Amino acid sequence: MADHDGYRILEGWGRTPRSRALVRPVATADAVVDALRSPGPRPRLPRGLGRSYGDAALAAGGLVLDTTRLDGPIELEHATGVVRVDAGTSLARLGREVLRHGWFLPVTPGTKHVTVAGAIAADVHGKNHHRDGSIGQWLRRLWLATTAGVIELTPDDAALWATVGGMGLTGVIVRAEIQLIPVETRFVVDREVATRSLEETLEVLQEDATVRYAVAWIDATATGRHLGRGLVSFADHAPRDLLPATLARDPLELPNERVVPTPPDIVPTGVLSRATIRAFNTLWYERGRRRPASALVDLRTYFYPLDRVAGWNRLYGPRGFIQYQVVVPEAATHVLRSVLTSLAEGGHPSFLSVLKRFGAPSRGIMSFPRPWWTLALDLPARRPGLEALLARLDHEVLDNGGRIYLAKDGRLRPRVFRAMYPEHEEFQRERARLGALGLLASDLSRRLELD
Ligand SMILES: Cc1cc2nc3c(=O)[nH]c(=O)nc-3n(C[C@H](O)[C@H](O)[C@H](O)COP(=O)(O)OP(=O)(O)OC[C@H]3O[C@@H](n4cnc5c(N)ncnc54)[C@H](O)[C@@H]3O)c2cc1C
Numbered sequence: 001m002a003d004h005d006g007y008r009i010l011e012g013w014g015r016t017p018r019s020r021a022l023v024r025p026v027a028t029a030d031a032v033v034d035a036l037r038s039p040g041p042r043p044r045l046p047r048g049l050g051r052s053y054g055d056a057a058l059a060a061g062g063l064v065l066d067t068t069r070l071d072g073p074i075e076l077e078h079a080t081g082v083v084r085v086d087a088g089t090s091l092a093r094l095g096r097e098v099l100r101h102g103w104f105l106p107v108t109p110g111t112k113h114v115t116v117a118g119a120i121a122a123d124v125h126g127k128n129h130h131r132d133g134s135i136g137q138w139l140r141r142l143w144l145a146t147t148a149g150v151i152e153l154t155p156d157d158a159a160l161w162a163t164v165g166g167m168g169l170t171g172v173i174v175r176a177e178i179q180l181i182p183v184e185t186r187f188v189v190d191r192e193v194a195t196r197s198l199e200e201t202l203e204v205l206q207e208d209a210t211v212r213y214a215v216a217w218i219d220a221t222a223t224g225r226h227l228g229r230g231l232v233s234f235a236d237h238a239p240r241d242l243l244p245a246t247l248a249r250d251p252l253e254l255p256n257e258r259v260v261p262t263p264p265d266i267v268p269t270g271v272l273s274r275a276t277i278r279a280f281n282t283l284w285y286e287r288g289r290r291r292p293a294s295a296l297v298d299l300r301t302y303f304y305p306l307d308r309v310a311g312w313n314r315l316y317g318p319r320g321f322i323q324y325q326v327v328v329p330e331a332a333t334h335v336l337r338s339v340l341t342s343l344a345e346g347g348h349p350s351f352l353s354v355l356k357r358f359g360a361p362s363r364g365i366m367s368f369p370r371p372w373w374t375l376a377l378d379l380p381a382r383r384p385g386l387e388a389l390l391a392r393l394d395h396e397v398l399d400n401g402g403r404i405y406l407a408k409d410g411r412l413r414p415r416v417f418r419a420m421y422p423e424h425e426e427f428q429r430e431r432a433r434l435g436a437l438g439l440l441a442s443d444l445s446r447r448l449e450l451d
Pocket residue numbers: 013045046047048049050051052053056057067087088108109110111113114115116117118119121122123124125126166167168169171172173174306407408442
């Protein structure tokens with residue numbers, strides 16, 4: 001809700017941290033340029049659908065440009081699958097519209113409620129990173145609003161690679177041209193393998209390097225010899241001839257989605273206590289073990305299971321939650337073990353935990369993905385001892401050649417960040433060239449001393 005002066009309290013998806021800013025909706029590229037040039041509070045920062053977990057889309061005291069109204073008609077070249085789309089268009093709308101014509105998003109995060117620009121600004125990865133890279137790899141062109149006007153960028157421009165993964169700090173993306181992938185149906189064929197330990201999970205995840213989608217759900221409450229047990233999923237888009245006759249009639253049209261609401265905040269700690277988190281993880285693992293090994297799964301169920309519960313982030317209560325996502329090199333599996341053990345034994349069980357293998361690094365200067373293992377854990381925030389524990393784990397990740405994902409972060413310290421992202425100096429030079437230094441900033445960039 002807005003204050004009388006137009007200021008609003010904004011939060012990330014994890015609901016912590018929060019800050020107050022003047023929010024202005026922008027519906028055209030010209031309006032974005034005007035807003036960047038206008039007098040008024042600083043810094044300026046673009047915001048999409050607010051699905052970054054921490055403070056990447058917050059700018060305390062500044063002017064936040066709400067870009068979700070930049071969502072005009074989608075232009076699809078039917079023969080090639082090249083699409084031109086406004087930056088505030090959600091992946092939900094883009095995915096649905098192009099699917100009808102036999103195309104799908106080349107890379108998609110675990111929710112469809114993100115904007116095209118938010119996805120580019122974070123250089124998002126999906127379950128296919130080991131094979132297809134991150135979204136930046138599929139970009140053909142980008143239109144970026146700066147105080148000098150709108151500039152058109154191609155993959156030959158360094159400014160494009162500063163913007164991909166640049167967390168809104170180089171300019172405001174207003175439009176993008178993306179290469180899609182062809183699909184025949186709205187289904188994937190999913191094969192699931194239950195594992196009994198971290199070693200087995202890592203081994204199984206590497207079994208099939210050619211399959212398009214590979215990801216492991218981990219029971220992060222299991223300890224001892226069961227630490228790291230989980231369900232590994234391998235999937236690819238289902239060809240039409242695999243569908244039963246009832247589904248093959250209209251294979252590309254998504255049915256209406258049924259979404260369940262989340263109850264409002266009732267208890268300050270939310271409904272996800274240690275006991276419910278443990279019970280959910282055990283139940284999910286046991287159910288998964290009994291499911292048939294292979295199944296035909298609807299795209300939305302496969303890619304976006306959490307979207308079925310509207311506002312599920314409120315399950316953690318007003319104290320919010322943190323997503324801790326790290327990537328470490330191939331040999332550093334002991335860091336994964338250490339993260340899982342420290343959190344489980346420290347009384348910080350993760351509700352939802354995902355392990356994936358990344359492929360080659362993106363060309364984005366500040367992009368997160370690089371080889372090899374990435375682990376993401378959802379943890380109830382503001383629990384005694386959690387901050388100190390995560391700070392210790394940050395160092396362990398860093399000392400072993402790893403880094404933290406900025407789109408999920410709300411707590412990294414500047415010195416650790418600089419060592420994890422030595423590319424920040426090159427990034428700052430590109431920002432200076434684009435006239436973004438001193439103009440665009442977020443609570444994240446200020447916390448990390450990227451000003
Ligand atoms: C349930 C869930 C699952 C997720 N799964 C994944 C996953 O599998 N892989 C993954 O990589 N990420 C994942 N994410 C993170 C999410 O994809 C990113 O945080 C993404 O940036 C969110 O997009 P948004 O539109 O909500 O942007 P916001 O959160 O509003 O903003 C994110 C960043 O983008 C910048 N930005 C927004 N609009 C523009 C613009 N027009 N121009 C320039 N910069 C802009 C902002 O300044 C900010 O720095 C997940 C998030 C959730 C909630």
